[in-house]
Amino acid sequence: MNKSRTQNSVLTIVTSGVRQGLTLMLTFVSRTIFIKILGAEYLGLNGLFTNILSILALSELGIGSAISFYLYKPIAEKNIERIKSLMVFYKKCYRIVGGMILVLGSAIIPILPKVVNFDQDLPVNLYVIYFLYLLNTASSYLFFAYKQALVTANQEQYKIEKISIYFTFINCIVDILILIIFRDYYIYLIFKFLLVLTKNFVIAVKIDKEYPYIKEKTYVPITKTEMRLFFKDIGSVSLFRIGSVLFNTTDNIIISILLGTIVVGYYSNYYMIISQITMIVGIIIKAFSAGIGNVIAKESKTKQFKIYTQLDILIFVITTICATCLFQLLNSFIKLWLGGVNKDYILSQPVVLFLCINFYFDMTTQIANSFREASGNFETGKSLQLIGGIVNIILSIILGKLFGLAGIFVATIIVKGLITVTPFLMKVSRDVFGFGKWKLLKRYYFNILILIISLLSTWIIGYKFHMRGIIDFCIECAISCIVPMVIIFIVYKNNHEMQELIHRFYKKKG
Structure with a gap:
């Protein structure tokens, strides 16, 4: 039986809320151990590189928002062929985005020493650490992640939240064990990267089972006219996204350059708490967003x-x-x-x-x-x-x-x-x-x-x-x-x- 917009939204809020609440609790545990073992300097480095890579994610330029808009109507009409066409196109776009992130991210490696600002050097290779962060970010675009757009647009995010809950717990346990046993930042980041890949793969398998038609090889390519319209909309969305990123992801870079990277570490604890609360409120907003598309359509x-x-x-x-x-x-x-x-x-x-x-x-x-x-x-x-x-x-x-x-x-x-x-x-x-x-x-x-x-x-x-x-x-x-x-x-x-x-x-x- 099909669920109503409100029922789907509430299910998404509940399941995502449980996952985010667990994430918040476990993040405090792993963050406490991180601080006591590695210290504020590494915390600052983490916040700084995360912000830099958020700017690189501008390569996405709002493709996700535009695709979601184009998915609302065929989902409401149960137009499977149209959904398949859009998902194949979305996959190609995200592969290009992942490649661009790798290229652009590699291009800024030479300026890293001017952005990282410590009173004394850390006993790690900044370039290796940064490249591990870069791989982590790019992999989400290169593999599987595009499939989640269909689940979100269809207001069925709750179907994959159980997987996210499991991986939240696994990620925290692995973080703690790696920090306690190895006390090594390189190994910590490598395991984070492997867990992101594994999580995206497991979610992709689940989505394939829920929507088996997206694995079908036959599809009707979108026309050149549709593609031009799509990229016109992306152009408008991208300006909005660029501004949002300049607002929300440049603070750590400015703090690092003006006040020192260790201050980024002090601020990052506040940012972590506020961002977790932001995600919880965002779950409510996101749960209703696809319903809003349905309201607009009908x-x-x-x-x-x-x-x-x-x-x-x-x-x-x-x-x-x-x-x-x-x-x-x-x-x-x-x-x-x-x-x-x-x-x-x-x-x-x-x-x-x-x-x-x-x-x-x-x-x-x-x-x-x-x-x-x-x-x-x-x-x-x-x-x-x-x-x-x-x-x-x-x-x-x-x-x-x-x-x-x-x-x-x-x-x-x-x-x-x-x-x-x-x-x-x-x-x-x-x-x-x-x-x-x-x-x-x-x-x-x-x-x-x-x-x-x-x-x-x-x-x-x-x-x-x-x-x-x-x-x-x-x-x-x-x-x-x-x-x-x-x-x-x-x-x-x-x-x-x-x-x-x-x-x-x-x-x-x-």
């Missing part, structure tokens, strides 16, 4: 906007609670976790505030972006991210030299707020939903006001418990969860979209 503009407002307020509630908890608890947690190792692992509270606001911006614009992509409005806002990304690099360097780490992150907040988020929401309001420019923007800035009230109220109430013992941390956790929920309830208890959303979930539960 429903009226009025129904589309109704569903948008429900999803928007859901993500707002989740993100506000998460941002409040992160702001209040991050330093308290880091002190309990690593404060005994080195007090330098604890960053200033203003830095934490800027990281949380950045997290809020990223999460709360994702539903609008999902509607933009699912509706095929790839032209909308395509240059905003690129312009913002370039300005962000320039401003981060200027403010980083003046104010250090806080200056780098406040630059991102200023640029996102003024150059990307505000005009982007105005364009989505007009192009996707056909309203005036201000409809989405007024909703968004009212929600930001509620976020500010939540952050201030929680800080005032929880300050006397901040960065103390384990009992105080537990009390701080309770305050950080309860205060934003109470504020949101008071403000939105009579909100129509909130009531509709609650009714929808109770209906499905019943």
Whole structure:
């Protein structure tokens, strides 16, 4: 029996949520052992090379987003031949991308010594370490990974999450054993690479069983006209992606050059926690994204906007609670976790505030972006991210030299707020939903006001418990969860979209 959009979304959220929760828990275990055995220098190197390779992944240029858009309709119509054609084309594109990553990644090897900035040299070969990271990134594009697009577009991500859960556990155990037994960074990275290959292969076998028709050799190649249209859409998506990457993956490089690679290691613990929370919220967004494509294909503009407002307020509630908890608890947690190792692992509270606001911006614009992509409005806002990304690099360097780490992150907040988020929401309001420019923007800035009230109220109430013992941390956790929920309830208890959303979930539960 076919499942509804909501049922598929909930299944994906539950299974992916279990996997991500396990990942978060096990990551802390392996990260703790990593720090105690290898230290902050290697942690900084890990963060730096990961960021460099994220920039190289720009070679993908939004092919995945464009293919997902083209898959929505044939999936809804059960057009197997069309799906086969797109998947073969997708496979060829990703093979090219993998090759480009290897070539471009190899080309920047000579400049590595200028980017890596330590007070003293590490007893490892930077070029070998970097090349292992490069192979890890390129292999995902060269082998199997393209098949996951079909599962995601079909809202059946839950079918492969069990495999991801198993490999999350295996990866953590292997990490710990390698670190304890060999205490060697080379062996650690080699095993990570082998596990990525194995995981992608196992998932590919599972997908082949679920969708056996994608293994068939007969297919109708897409036409040159379709290919031109496809690459036109990729051109629009790529500008958006380039800007996003310039925003989100250049900070570690700037930190390494201006402040030292070891500072990247200190920051990377905060980044790890925030990115794990980002992934958990992202699971919810991603689970609904394919459903959004289905809504765009079948429903009226009025129904589309109704569903948008429900999803928007859901993500707002989740993100506000998460941002409040992160702001209040991050330093308290880091002190309990690593404060005994080195007090330098604890960053200033203003830095934490800027990281949380950045997290809020990223999460709360994702539903609008999902509607933009699912509706095929790839032209909308395509240059905003690129312009913002370039300005962000320039401003981060200027403010980083003046104010250090806080200056780098406040630059991102200023640029996102003024150059990307505000005009982007105005364009989505007009192009996707056909309203005036201000409809989405007024909703968004009212929600930001509620976020500010939540952050201030929680800080005032929880300050006397901040960065103390384990009992105080537990009390701080309770305050950080309860205060934003109470504020949101008071403000939105009579909100129509909130009531509709609650009714929808109770209906499905019943």
